[in-house]
Amino acid sequence: MKVNSQLIQTLAIDTVRVLAADAVQQANSGHPGTAMALAPVAHVLWTSFMNYDPFNPQWANRDRFILSNGHACILQYAMLYLTGYDLTLDDLKAFRQLNSKTPGHPEYGLTPGIEVTTGPLGQGFANSVGFAIGQKHLAARYNKPGFELFNYRIFCICGDGDMMEGVTSEAASLAGQLELGNMICIYDDNHITIEGDTDLAFTEDVGKRFEAYNWHVQTVADGNDLPAIAEAIRTAIGETSRPSLIRLRTQIGYGSPNKVNTAAAHGSPLGTGELKLVKQFFGFDTEQSFVVPQEVLKYYRDAGTKGMGQEKQWNDLFKSYKEDFPGLAAEYELFSSGGLPKGWEACLPVFEPDEKGMATRAASGQVLNAIAERLPALVGGAADLSPSTDTILKNYYSFNAEHREGRNFHFGIREHAMGSALNGMALTRGLIPYGATFLIFSEYMRPPIRLAAIMEIRPVYVFTHDSIGLGEDGTTHQPVEQLISLRSIPNLVVIRPADANETAQAWRVALRRNDGPVALILTRQNIPVIDQAKYGHADGLEKGAYILSEAQAFPDIILMASGSEVALILEAQVRLEREGIAARVISMPSWELFGKQDSAYREQVLPKAVRKRLAVEMGSPLGWREYVTDEGDVLAMSTYGQSAPAADLYREYGFTVENVIRRAKALLEVI
Incomplete structure (x- = not known):
């Protein structure tokens, strides 16, 4: 039985590798090499360590898997399909195609099982720190003796590119400071980027850097060594006072005779000829594509169904928790559903x-x-x-x-x-x-x-x-x-x-x-x-823009502003009214919210009949033309500022009542 188990695991891993190569070749774009190299560690995670339920990807206590080197997403899509998530083989065939569930980088909300949108390197790693913080906080608030509701872990895979990005260094430092022992990062140390060997630009000792960040660091010398990978993950799980980094030395494009360990395996299809050699290397039919042996599919589906039992146990636990801690349970259900308490x-x-x-x-x-x-x-x-x-x-x-x-x-x-x-x-x-x-x-x-x-x-x-x-x-x-x-x-x-x-x-x-x-x-x-009894009520903000102060007659001009400049145009309105000029004042705190209002409301606030309009904002004038029209004007910043007291800067750059009045009169051609 041990031999059979080893054989099925080898076949399963090789199936993932060939699926990745097939999908990238069919799409005629993508990154096959990293997915082929990482298939063994993905296999170990999905079959031996991660808790998940493919039939409920949002199960609250599931382990989170984040692929920071998101260009290798065909690996994740293959594992999601094989373990039973709502993906099909046809979805893998539609990799990187319009309206598919398998885009060129993982997208949250589009593909079942994707926890966060990654791709820009370093983001997934730093997201993982946020996920780890979230688990620790939920556990502290809701876990009680006998009710360990939240004990999930965060597993992250990242590559050399992630490690070069500054955001990874920032986030790793923060994670070490916070002692986030629930975060395990597997670093795909394959020494290859698009331009070639990482020695071109990246020769530092990443392990020592992470040790300095207060991380627990291990090295696995062979990315195909399943027992060593499993032991490293097991050790990392046991390290609860520090986040863990597993430095995994892999061979990008493993199985590709001519492109293994080269940049050619990184960011483009292997080519039809090389793909046949890959299939030959792994013992697959060279004339068939997207082949998933039934024993492999059953093996992975069996691994996926284990999570259903784990979720059932959790649901039973939460049911008992609700009886013992009804207030906390109700609170969690409310906030986790996106709700807010009444009142x-x-x-x-x-x-x-x-x-x-x-x-x-x-x-x-x-x-x-x-x-x-x-x-x-x-x-x-x-x-x-x-x-x-x-x-x-x-x-x-x-x-x-x-x-x-x-x-x-x-x-x-x-x-x-x-x-x-x-x-x-x-x-x-x-x-x-x-x-x-x-x-x-x-x-x-x-x-x-x-x-x-x-x-x-x-x-x-x-x-x-x-x-x-x-x-x-x-x-x-x-x-x-x-x-x-x-x-x-x-x-x-x-x-x-x-x-x-x-x-x-x-x-x-x-x-x-x-x-x-x-x-x-x-x-x-x-x-x-602002006096809400005298002027418009601040709840008008929810519409993005509203009439804060109406003119005494049909307006000759509309003054509009956001933020601190609203007080400026209110004062200007008073002085213009003294000179017989009717000015409406619009507070416009949010263009986006205003844009969501219906045309009748927008016309009510900014009637087309009033073409003379002046916008005032201490920022770039770009965008305001949409609201002031071609007969209006914008008082804004077209240069950078200076170091000086604010009052001096207002005078220097024209953000005074006198200048607002002058610009308004100029629009109205009033001397």
Whole structure:
């Protein structure tokens, strides 16, 4: 029986390798070599270690598998199909084709069993840190004696390219600091990238680097040695106080006589001639493609069905848990389904009118602390900027090795890793994560923000210090192009509130959204709290733009702005009215939300009959032309700022009431 077991395992692994080569060849694009090299470790994981249920890919206590080197995704698709997920052999044949379930890199929400969208190298590794954080936090909150609900692990595979990316270093450092012993990374050390041998650009000792990060490091010298692979994984599972790295030396394109261990096996099909040699090497019929022997399919399907029993045991455990801890069980069911508790919005503070006002970052901090108790799923922090971004939850611990229940996160000066970890946390059902930094540093987070928008998941980004109004820190810290850059990301909702009450409403919108991320853009400087009894109510923010202050007659001109500049155009309206010019003031905190309104509402706010319009915003003018029309004007930043007190900068760049009035009169041709 032992011999038969070895034979079936060898045949199973070789089937995966040939499937990968066939799929890439049929697609005429893709990355066969890495999938062929990693088939043995994937086999060991799926058959001997990972807990999963192919018939319920969202089972709460499943182990998470993340393929960070997502270009090798045909490997993952093959394993998902073979173990019984909702994929067919025809899906493998449609690899990289239009509308298929098997795209060129793994996509969350498209392919059953894919935990997170990966492909941009390093992202999956950093996502894994977020997943590991999520498991630790859920366990601390919900596990009770006799009820170990959440004890799953995070298995990540990454390659040389992942290891070169800076985000991996940031995330590995964070994981070591947090002692995330539930994370196991298998490093495919094949020494090959697109340009050739990694010696061209990458000769460091990765193992020593990770040891310095406080990781447990092992090396397996032969990627085909199943017992050694299994022993390394078993040892890693036993190491609970540190994350684990298994350095696995593989041969890219294993089985390809002429392309093994070459760049030619990395990013293109092997070619029909070489593919025949591969099949010959593994003992497959050279004239047939996509062959899955029945004994192999049965072997993998049997491995997949084991998870059904494990899930049933978990469901029975959770049923008993609900009897003993009904409150916690109900809480988890609510938040894990994407819901929010009834009446939570009543906790949102209402701010009294105040000409001196407050910074919207400070208002945001008050909102967070007001709602924290009602929303225990809300967790987050900043990239070493919590005091400056006002994102500390005052009555709660910081998350660390001693306090897994902590809700404040110290991501360190690692914006890129923070953004990527937030995605893993957001994909942990039961958590609502937020992360904060200065708006200018959103640039460091661009890749994970884009991926969150693609995946339609809901991290909340808190970006403060939103304009030249931050003052003396100067050009390098004053954002100009960042607002339009964020607005250009499909499915990201950007909200720049005009005062404290709009900030509270912005959080309401952000937390109610469940189909994509939200970026809150907040001020460092104090701005007036607008009198809602006199002007429009801040809940108009949910529509993206609303009439804040109506003209005394049919408007001659529309003044529109977001954020701190709204107070500026309100004052300009008053002075224009004194001169007999009727001006409507529009607060426009979110282009994306406004764009979702029906045409009747958009016409109500911005009637076509009023062609004279002036937009005011301390950012790039790009995009505003859609709203001001060809007869309007935009007062914005066309250059970078300077280091100076904010008041001096406003005068220098024209963000004064006098200049708004002058620009409005120029549009109306009034002297």
